[in-house]
Amino acid sequence: MAEVLGIGLTHYPPLSGSDEDMAGLLRKALKDPAIPEDEKKPENWPHIMRSEWGTDEGRMAAATHRKHLVAGFDRARQAIDDFKPDIVLVWGDDQYENFREDIIPAYSVLAYDDIEVRPWAQADHSSDMKGRSNVWNEPAETTSIKIRARRDIAKALVESLLSQHIDVAYAYEPLHHPGLAHAFLNSILYLDYHRTGFDYPVLCFPINCYGRKVVSYEGFASPLGDVRELDPPGPQPGRLIEVGAAVARFFAESPWRVALVASSSWSHAFLCDKTWRLRPDTPADRHLYECLQKGDIDAWRSVTSDELEESGQQELLNWFPLLGAMEAVGCPVPNWSQFVETAVFNSNKVFATYGPAAPASADA
Numbered sequence: 001m002a003e004v005l006g007i008g009l010t011h012y013p014p015l016s017g018s019d020e021d022m023a024g025l026l027r028k029a030l031k032d033p034a035i036p037e038d039e040k041k042p043e044n045w046p047h048i049m050r051s052e053w054g055t056d057e058g059r060m061a062a063a064t065h066r067k068h069l070v071a072g073f074d075r076a077r078q079a080i081d082d083f084k085p086d087i088v089l090v091w092g093d094d095q096y097e098n099f100r101e102d103i104i105p106a107y108s109v110l111a112y113d114d115i116e117v118r119p120w121a122q123a124d125h126s127s128d129m130k131g132r133s134n135v136w137n138e139p140a141e142t143t144s145i146k147i148r149a150r151r152d153i154a155k156a157l158v159e160s161l162l163s164q165h166i167d168v169a170y171a172y173e174p175l176h177h178p179g180l181a182h183a184f185l186n187s188i189l190y191l192d193y194h195r196t197g198f199d200y201p202v203l204c205f206p207i208n209c210y211g212r213k214v215v216s217y218e219g220f221a222s223p224l225g226d227v228r229e230l231d232p233p234g235p236q237p238g239r240l241i242e243v244g245a246a247v248a249r250f251f252a253e254s255p256w257r258v259a260l261v262a263s264s265s266w267s268h269a270f271l272c273d274k275t276w277r278l279r280p281d282t283p284a285d286r287h288l289y290e291c292l293q294k295g296d297i298d299a300w301r302s303v304t305s306d307e308l309e310e311s312g313q314q315e316l317l318n319w320f321p322l323l324g325a326m327e328a329v330g331c332p333v334p335n336w337s338q339f340v341e342t343a344v345f346n347s348n349k350v351f352a353t354y355g356p357a358a359p360a361s362a363d364a
């Protein structure tokens, strides 16, 4: 029997770049001719958006946003270091990186061996870092980090999930994207923001969060008037709660201490038509955050794919298995959480820590 730690965080790509570029997505949207001119005028924006935008198009506010995010990562990292996990499992989106036209699994386990990753040479598309310097000034050609893995644990997890009627896909090596997709890579880079090293084995568990837009729009921002034929949706949110519960049951009964990490920002401006793709759907995020704080998993269980898509919360799918997992081990209420609100920097971000949950409380 082993304890389970729960962590929620973001993999917000612009945190890798400079403060100068952090409001880049909004600056781009403001040039979109399909967005009404009145909506683009700061005098028509909510107070927080005007205040962050200021007189320098968000450059000063970017430093504050970064400070809050780094503080969140420091707290999450401390929880992981205190827990000393045998493995860190990350739920993250594959944004048309490793999975493309030839196969889109609803979710899968990457049962890789240790992998050598070149963050800046491999992040051109997925993290929009092409031609930009990173905040650590690490050179693209020579920077390489080794990410440890535990294929034995990944295979045992797949076997357990299949026996629990969770029909998960798995892979032993990357398909299209060398290294790791941005959700996983950024999570590791940011948990090691101070570059002291991250030596925990990582198990990547990608989820098809982009659903109807994963292939059609390559899971990324597009101009408002760019209408394409959509793909089928991603997995149902409620199903991912069951997947998370099954994962937690496996680890609670295993000898391995696991840190379960949900990695994503919440509502994304560039996916949210109701806000003209200028800012995230903060009321929708706030509502789910309040439910998360109370441990109201049933409220999350009742969320539909359509509701997530309408609010630009596609990536929030990564958090559903975490909530399901922590409910299954009798620890549905986070012991710490923080909502980092923004209107200018594309997405609200949430940090949370759960447990560690004692094995005795496991609902296994």
Ligand SMILES: [Fe+2]
Pocket: 011, 093, 095, 182, 183, 264, 315
């Ligand atoms: Fe993402």
